[in-house]
Amino acid sequence: MSEWVRRSDALAQSVVTLMALAAPEQASNMGLSSADGATTDLRSGWRERIATAASAARTALDAALRDEAEPRLREDIAIMHARIDDIVDGIAVHDAYLVTLVDVPKLAFLGLRVLLGTQNPPERKALALARLRRYAGTDGGEPLAVSAERETRERLAVDGLTGPYDVEVRTMLALHPVLVAGLGEMLRGSGLHGWEDALAAFAAQCDAYARFVEREVLPRARTDHRLPPAAYAFALRHVGVDIAPRELARRAHEAFDAIAAEMQALAPRVAVELGIDAHDYRDVIRALKARQIRGDADAIRAFYEARLAEIETIVRRERLVTLPARPARIRIASLAESAELPVAHMSPPPLVGNTGQVGEFVLPLDVPPAAGSDGTERADDFTHDAVTWTLTAHEARPGHEVQFDRMLEGELSLARAVFAFNSVNVEGWALYAEEIVLPFMPLAAQLCSLLMRLHRAARAFLDPELQSGERTPAEAQAFLEREIVYSPTFARSEVERYTFRAPGQATSYFYGYTKLVALRAATEAALGARFDACAFHDFILDQGLLPPDALGAAVRERFVTAGS
Incomplete structure (x- = not known):
């Protein structure tokens, strides 16, 4: 491993901690194993816990950036800053404008599917039991469905927020039994034992949550499909x-x-x-x-x-x-x-x-x-x-x-x-x-x-x-x-x-x-007969998931300069 990659990955640990706290199912899906036992946390004070982790990550990155000369590591620090901003800004936008519908069965399906994948080693599959018990609260914690109901009630009580779209609510209710059944199907085929009681408890909690959504959220859902403009603007930036x-x-x-x-x-x-x-x-x-x-x-x-x-x-x-x-x-x-x-x-x-x-x-x-x-x-x-x-x-x-x-x-x-x-x-x-x-x-x-x-x-x-x-x-x-x-x-x-x-x-x-078509055209123009499409495509892929502007800079500075 290159020295700059090693240093970048060391710096990234504070962002890993933040992601495992803010979006553990997504973090697991990306391979961040420290999140595999965690679940979406909507217990009281969850915003403050994320804000504290974000602040700690920013402080660590800012300190490293002051004396860093390696261009690729500086690019990585900018990427990590952008990820922190995306998490913090997303919460702020939703808090300012939206009552977000928490889809409890979908979260659990995503969280368990990533751990129960057929290609995973047995030790990773086994973590699905701990995650399921956390969803159900059979580990002694608060069940996700209970936290989600309380969070939704609190948000519904805030004046001026845009509620969920009624088609979204009806779709969630219709798909709820399909997803819960899918959990059972995955677990039965996993080779794991001892999940039955936790799944039964979670299924009952999902049923109670669905009744709450149907009784108290659906009547207050909006018939207008449009998001507030600021929320849609964030959605575009996010992607x-x-x-x-x-x-x-x-x-x-x-x-x-x-x-x-x-x-x-x-x-x-x-x-x-x-x-x-x-x-x-x-x-x-x-x-x-x-x-x-x-x-x-x-x-x-x-x-x-x-x-x-x-x-x-x-x-x-x-x-x-x-x-x-x-x-x-x-x-x-x-x-x-x-x-x-x-x-x-x-x-x-x-x-x-x-x-x-x-x-x-x-x-x-x-x-x-x-x-x-x-x-x-x-x-x-x-x-x-x-x-x-x-x-x-x-x-x-x-x-x-x-x-x-x-x-x-x-x-x-x-x-x-x-x-x-x-x-x-x-x-x-x-x-x-x-x-x-x-x-x-x-x-x-x-x-x-x-x-x-x-x-x-x-x-x-x-x-x-x-x-x-x-x-x-x-x-x-x-x-x-x-x-x-x-x-x-x-x-x-x-x-x-x-x-x-x-x-x-x-x-x-x-x-x-x-963006890619324009980048290729500019590269071909710069290199002329020296342009090699396979080398260009391989170089693009070798950069990982650089944002388009950073990718363009890398092509100009490291591919074009090398003459393909």
């Missing part, structure tokens, strides 16, 4: 978007129109090649979606694995980026996982303290229905042949999976591997990864890849326009169904994402992608 929502939407509209025109030119070629009687890109996409992958979940997974092998061959042949030597992993999501996150995603490995775990491309198939409906639903958007190219490139290789693997294999500080993590950094690379593979895809796959890029541009104006009131949720869903040709099931989940699951986050794909 790494540093321009005004209106300017973001303007750029996204321009990009949307350009991509749609490109698709309209390509669609007739696809139609001729495949014998489709259509010319408009929307009709051609509908015809492609009709060609669903045959078979059960195992057959769909096998189809994606075969597609991954084809993409890997292209990436190596064209020298797009250096791939890991080991195989990538793809699996189908459980129903509870789909309730928690109803979209295809990469489940990242622990980026520190890793004991051999690797990232997994997780594909939801059956998802819980909208609140008030029964059974399950299955969208047709990601189980047809043509779309598998771009989705695999995004979630697996050369997208997220390669990015996370590179961080595991490289010599990265905690600051770059963990504390710099945000959606602009991560999703920007994955959308860019789709683009570099696109020229080598079949024509139908190219059309679907452009459709996915069109969707990311649409996200970057639908999300802020929903928050400004320029569009209603119904109008946004209709737009997605009409212009992106998405199923009602997936379009609904997208609108949920923009309005209450993660407002602001969906804009990060487009913004991060445009």
